[in-house]
Amino acid sequence: MNEALWALGRASGAVSLGLFTLSVVLGILVRSGRPLLVLPRFSLALVHRNIALLAVVFLGLHVGSLLLDPLAQLRALDVVVPFVGEFKPFWQGLGTVALDLAVAIAVTSLLRRRLGPRVFRAVHWASYALWPVAMAHAVGNGTDGTSGWFLGTALAAFGAVGAAVLWRMSAGFIETARSRQESRA
Amino acid sequence: MSRTNLHIDWTRCDGRGLCTELLPDLLVRDDWGYPLAADPSLDDKSNIPLGRDDEPAAAEAAALCPRLALAVRRRRP
Ligand code: SF4
Numbered sequence: 001m002n003e004a005l006w007a008l009g010r011a012s013g014a015v016s017l018g019l020f021t022l023s024v025v026l027g028i029l030v031r032s033g034r035p036l037l038v039l040p041r042f043s044l045a046l047v048h049r050n051i052a053l054l055a056v057v058f059l060g061l062h063v064g065s066l067l068l069d070p071l072a073q074l075r076a077l078d079v080v081v082p083f084v085g086e087f088k089p090f091w092q093g094l095g096t097v098a099l100d101l102a103v104a105i106a107v108t109s110l111l112r113r114r115l116g117p118r119v120f121r122a123v124h125w126a127s128y129a130l131w132p133v134a135m136a137h138a139v140g141n142g143t144d145g146t147s148g149w150f151l152g153t154a155l156a157a158f159g160a161v162g163a164a165v166l167w168r169m170s171a172g173f174i175e176t177a178r179s180r181q182e183s184r185a
Numbered sequence: 186m187s188r189t190n191l192h193i194d195w196t197r198c199d200g201r202g203l204c205t206e207l208l209p210d211l212l213v214r215d216d217w218g219y220p221l222a223a224d225p226s227l228d229d230k231s232n233i234p235l236g237r238d239d240e241p242a243a244a245e246a247a248a249l250c251p252r253l254a255l256a257v258r259r260r261r262p
Contacts, residue, residue, distance in 0.1 A: 042245070
């Protein structure tokens with residue numbers, strides 16, 4: 001039973017991180033206002049939302065299974081308060097920070113029509129912090145965190161997010177950037 | 186004809202074009218990406234009258250607009 005919880009905890013954590021990676025890249029694509037191949041803009045927005053929600057579900061599985069697993073020595077307090085854990089408190093604390101950010105981003109996204117664009121955007125920016133913190137937690141805390149296959153996959157994910165962020169900061173990022181710049185000139 | 190408008194809040198809209206995809210019969214996009222009423226005779230560019238069949242798509246656009254710039258509103262008499 002404990003073995004199963006442990007395996008579930010590790011697998012769901014990896015899946016969650018993979019989905020968060022996809023969600024960040026998709027979120028940046030949605031922000032650009034561009035469609036992707038056959039997918040129109042509104043579909044991309046829906047896919048971004050659903051992948052992010054799925055990532056949160058797997059994050060719930062990850063934390064829940066490790067809470068139930070006595071070997072993981074995870075206490076309820078560690079789920080909310082970072083850096084006070086028994087085992088690798090720093091790396092586990094990063095996981096707690098990522099979890100807290102993920103919950104805040106998910107809740108403000110689901111309630112965004114009630115909260116208004118200001119709160120929604122301000123909190124949503126934390127996604128850029130969530131991703132590297134979650135990745136550092138996986139590398140530092142994960143049983144396979146420093147194994148070759150995991151580091152290879154992590155490097156690929158880092159490349160994808162890094163490229164998306166560089167694109168995000170480039171001048172032609174917005175679909176209508178050119179016509180908007182011309183009209184300003 | 187139903188009794189609702191699609192209201193566009195221009196202080197929020199950033200011309201991301203989701204609404205023009207979902208409501209191709211009602212909205213067209215200008216060169217900067219912003220939505221324009223497809224019917225050029227409309228005086229009020231911020232309140233676009235919806236037909237009954239448009240309402241589901243308009244509600245979806247309002248829910249998905251990344252800038253929360255859209256709302257389906259009851260028309261004033
Ligand atoms: S979806 Fe929203 S932000 Fe995008 S063009 Fe329409 S109203 Fe503007």
